[in-house]
Amino acid sequence: MSEQPLVTLQNVGKTFGPVTVIKDVTVSVYAGKVQVLLGENGAGKSTLIKMMAGVYQPDAGRIVVDGNTVTLPTTRAAEALGIATIHQELNLVPTMSIAENVMLGRMPTKHGMVDRSAMRNRARAALALIGLDVDVDTLVGELGIARQQLVEIAKALSINARILILDEPTAALTRHETESLFAVMADLRSRGVGMLFISHHLDEIAEVGDTVTVLRDGEFVAEVPASTPEDELVRLMVGRSIEEQYPRNAGGAAETTETAEILAVEHLSSSGRFTDINFTVRAGEVVGIAGLVGAGRTELIRAIAGADHYDSGTVTVRGRALPKANIKAAIKAGIGHVPEDRKGQGLVLDASVNDNLGYATLASTAKLGLADFAGQRSRAQAVATKLRIRMHTIDQAIGALSGGNQQKAVFGRWIIAASTVLLLDEPTRGVDVGAKVEIYELMNAITAAGGAIVMVSSELPEILGMSDRILVMRDGLLAGELTAAEATQDAVMTLAARDVADEN
Amino acid sequence: MSTTTLPAVRRGFDYKKFLANNGALVGLVVLCIALFIATPDFLTGQNLLNIGIQVSTVAVLAFGMTFVIVAGGIDLSVGAVAALAAMVSSWLFVSAGLPGWLALVGGLVAGLLAGMVNGLANAYGKLPSFIATLAMLSVARGLTLVISDGRPISTPAEVSFLGGNLGPVPMPIVVLLVAALVASFVLNRTVIGRSMYAVGGNAEAARLSGLPVKRILVTVFALAGLFAGLAGLLLAGRLDSAQPQAAAGYELDAIAAVVIGGASLSGGLGKISGTLVGALVLVVIRNGLNLLNVTSFWQQVVIGLVIALAVGVDVLRRKTRNG
Ligand SMILES: Nc1ncnc2c1ncn2[C@@H]1O[C@H](COP(=O)(O)OP(=O)(O)OP(=O)(O)O)[C@@H](O)[C@H]1O
Numbered sequence: 001m002s003e004q005p006l007v008t009l010q011n012v013g014k015t016f017g018p019v020t021v022i023k024d025v026t027v028s029v030y031a032g033k034v035q036v037l038l039g040e041n042g043a044g045k046s047t048l049i050k051m052m053a054g055v056y057q058p059d060a061g062r063i064v065v066d067g068n069t070v071t072l073p074t075t076r077a078a079e080a081l082g083i084a085t086i087h088q089e090l091n092l093v094p095t096m097s098i099a100e101n102v103m104l105g106r107m108p109t110k111h112g113m114v115d116r117s118a119m120r121n122r123a124r125a126a127l128a129l130i131g132l133d134v135d136v137d138t139l140v141g142e143l144g145i146a147r148q149q150l151v152e153i154a155k156a157l158s159i160n161a162r163i164l165i166l167d168e169p170t171a172a173l174t175r176h177e178t179e180s181l182f183a184v185m186a187d188l189r190s191r192g193v194g195m196l197f198i199s200h201h202l203d204e205i206a207e208v209g210d211t212v213t214v215l216r217d218g219e220f221v222a223e224v225p226a227s228t229p230e231d232e233l234v235r236l237m238v239g240r241s242i243e244e245q246y247p248r249n250a251g252g253a254a255e256t257t258e259t260a261e262i263l264a265v266e267h268l269s270s271s272g273r274f275t276d277i278n279f280t281v282r283a284g285e286v287v288g289i290a291g292l293v294g295a296g297r298t299e300l301i302r303a304i305a306g307a308d309h310y311d312s313g314t315v316t317v318r319g320r321a322l323p324k325a326n327i328k329a330a331i332k333a334g335i336g337h338v339p340e341d342r343k344g345q346g347l348v349l350d351a352s353v354n355d356n357l358g359y360a361t362l363a364s365t366a367k368l369g370l371a372d373f374a375g376q377r378s379r380a381q382a383v384a385t386k387l388r389i390r391m392h393t394i395d396q397a398i399g400a401l402s403g404g405n406q407q408k409a410v411f412g413r414w415i416i417a418a419s420t421v422l423l424l425d426e427p428t429r430g431v432d433v434g435a436k437v438e439i440y441e442l443m444n445a446i447t448a449a450g451g452a453i454v455m456v457s458s459e460l461p462e463i464l465g466m467s468d469r470i471l472v473m474r475d476g477l478l479a480g481e482l483t484a485a486e487a488t489q490d491a492v493m494t495l496a497a498r499d500v501a502d503e504n
Numbered sequence: 505m506s507t508t509t510l511p512a513v514r515r516g517f518d519y520k521k522f523l524a525n526n527g528a529l530v531g532l533v534v535l536c537i538a539l540f541i542a543t544p545d546f547l548t549g550q551n552l553l554n555i556g557i558q559v560s561t562v563a564v565l566a567f568g569m570t571f572v573i574v575a576g577g578i579d580l581s582v583g584a585v586a587a588l589a590a591m592v593s594s595w596l597f598v599s600a601g602l603p604g605w606l607a608l609v610g611g612l613v614a615g616l617l618a619g620m621v622n623g624l625a626n627a628y629g630k631l632p633s634f635i636a637t638l639a640m641l642s643v644a645r646g647l648t649l650v651i652s653d654g655r656p657i658s659t660p661a662e663v664s665f666l667g668g669n670l671g672p673v674p675m676p677i678v679v680l681l682v683a684a685l686v687a688s689f690v691l692n693r694t695v696i697g698r699s700m701y702a703v704g705g706n707a708e709a710a711r712l713s714g715l716p717v718k719r720i721l722v723t724v725f726a727l728a729g730l731f732a733g734l735a736g737l738l739l740a741g742r743l744d745s746a747q748p749q750a751a752a753g754y755e756l757d758a759i760a761a762v763v764i765g766g767a768s769l770s771g772g773l774g775k776i777s778g779t780l781v782g783a784l785v786l787v788v789i790r791n792g793l794n795l796l797n798v799t800s801f802w803q804q805v806v807i808g809l810v811i812a813l814a815v816g817v818d819v820l821r822r823k824t825r826n827g
């Protein structure tokens with residue numbers, strides 16, 4: 001320990017009202033090293049790094065930068081010390097351009113006016129670093145969540161920090177983009193930048209990390225090298241071992257003779273998004289949709305769910321055609337939609353967990369226009385317990401829950417609604433390993449009961465591990481279909497990225 | 505067992521939390537005590553009834569405004585719609601010869617329709633509520649002048665009754681209490697009320713959960729129009745005539761009452777009880793300043809500062825709560 005850390009959180013603690021979230025934790029970031037923070041949803045990882053980023057003030061302990069005790073009253077103060085942060089939840093202004101977002105708060109000026117060309121150039125350079133090829137004048141609100149995440153990363157990179165905090169930067173990215181991020185991280189590390197990295201993808205830890213600090217319930221559990229086997233990491237993190245990461249009872253219902261077709265999508269087209277999509281999903285099936293970011297997966301899911309218009313084609317549930325762009329009819333037919341962006345599309349952050357769980361059933365359980373308070377509440381309580389949503393009370397604002405627990409709540413809404421056709425868009429984004437298995441088991445339960453699931457995911461292992469059939473999309477087209485048996489990482493990627501390979 | 509000196513500790517009553525969540529109520533109580541000490545004229549039966557009557561119009565307008573603000577919008581037209589509703593009612597009675605009770609209902613319907621137009625323009629016409637209701641402010645005031653030809657029209661007895669007395673109790677206070685109960689019931693217990701919070705908090709999440717966001721918005725503005733109509737009738741009933749310039753500028757009082765009551769202008773937060781307290785704060789301050797012989801010019805200055813203070817304290821409170 002001859003080397004002095006760039007920054008240390010020393011015996012810090014943090015409470016929110018009656019809840020103690022961080023208790024006596026110490027963690028350091030060294031120059032040229034990647035320190036990994038590992039813990040279940042709600043373990044306190046984000047809270048911890050927010051103290052380093054100047055968002056929260058520790059209630060106990062101290063922050064040491066270059067050997068000096070400091071206070072970080074604002075994010076600006078942290079930035080001034082060379083600490084840049086990529087937060088778990090996106091912090092972008094949707095109505096402003098990519099360039100403006102990247103340079104927000106640091107706009108280059110000339111004669112007292114914004115120097116737009118300098119701003120664009122610097123933004124372009126930042127995007128180039130992570131290989132995002134989009135016009136910097138595009139409004140951020142027009143980008144999908146993965147590209148927004150890349151903009152957020154570019155923004156932090158453009159600060160030229162000595163210390164970079166990355167809170168689940170890869171949750172929204174596909175393997176391809178994750179690799180460019182890791183290349184940037186390797187480059188930063190060789191230039192002596194110290195990094196603090198959070199991810200629920202255990203395989204990434206050995207790939208980029210040096211040491212791992214494990215947290216459980218806000219307390220320090222262990223510090224181990226990043227090369228520690230994944231099983232051991234899981235055991236440290238959740239306090240027990242997890243038997244099977246992907247517990248799919250493959251072919252459970254597919255074997256039954258009566259393979260009722262539940263969802264049928266025929267000749268579905270939406271100009272500029274996807275073209276002539278055809279597929280069916282039978283009872284008991286999980287169909288995975290793989291593809292690169294921008295392949296049209298989310299757009300397809302939204303059209304099926306009734307969230308967006310489409311130009312032609314039909315969506316049929318149990319033999320009955322659904323009207324276009326009619327969410328209510330879709331829900332009535334049994335469709336439940338878990339959107340890709342839980343903060344922007346899934347949740348009302350100021351409202352309680354109870355309210356958020358109940359929105360889809362608010363009207364259907366009402367009598368004479370009066371909300372069924374007691375019933376909604378007991379159903380919400382039951383689902384929160386079943387999904388093990390970690391919260392203080394069910395009346396607490398959902399915005400205060402950890403990211404993974406928020407995701408479970410979006411899921412829970414459709415469990416309450418007893419949806420039988422679930423359209424999942426990145427269902428386990430930001431969910432810890434233990435909770436992931438719980439969500440997978442939930443998917444098994446739904447399909448075992450005769451439901452059907454369509455799952456879009458950028459996590460290939462998840463697609464491969466949980467799907468009975470895999471559709472691969474490329475540039476708005478169905479590029480191919482693979483059965484669980486024939487699907488491999490390579491087979492999927494070949495179908496998904498053929499164009500990219502051709503162009504290069 | 506630690507010593508349990510405070511009886512209120514039972515059932516986890518938290519004083520700090522109560523104070524933080526009821527800043528406006530605490531302010532109101534402090535204000536009343538200060539006025540009680542400052543002038544003997546404050547705590548008299550007559551003055552309290554006066555306050556009740558004055559608060560009724562502002563509060564009823566503000567209840568409607570609460571729906572709109574909770575749903576994430578703003579309604580600048582409530583004052584003008586109040587005047588229009590009262591004028592329509594008087595016109596129906598005097599010029600169209602309808603029975604008084606029907607004229608009263610006609611006034612309320614006029615308010616409801618005006619609000620509905622606001623809602624349609626906002627939800628389906630995609631006009632921001634600020635613009636849609638600003639246009640309605642002008643249209644409604646204009647129509648009021650057209651109908652009345654710029655002159656007051658006397659009200660039917662049924663409307664005047666709203667401004668009169670029920671035994672010793674002024675009717676406006678009765679109407680106020682009933683309106684508060686109804687509004688609070690709608691907001692807390694009905695599907696549409698619960699949906700307003702979702703729409704104001706995150707319209708996209710509400711939509712993807714299957715809530716009919718557009719219909720909810722139309723209902724919200726229609727309710728605001730209905731409450732504005734009722735407020736207009738209360739005001740006209742007190743004067744026994746519908747005035748073409750009645751309730752001018754009242755929309756600002758209504759917005760102030762809602763905001764002082766703890767609602768957020770960005771939507772998703774707000775309560776009827778808070779709004780009632782907010783309206784009382786405004787009216788009690790005006791009343792107190794009158795009793796203390798402060799000119800109306802200075803009153804405006806004081807009211808402005810109070811609004812800034814109330815909202816400032818609220819913002820500060822939210823910030824500390826979030827760490
Ligand atoms: N502002 C807040 N008010 C109250 N409780 C909070 C607040 N912020 C976080 N918490 C609580 O602190 C705990 C830790 O949350 P945190 O976001 O740090 O978890 P995390 O480890 O980052 O989880 P995830 O992996 O899901 O992102 C959670 O139980 C959460 O509910």
Ligand SMILES: [Mg+2]
Nearest residue numbers: 045046088403
């Ligand atoms: Mg987190």
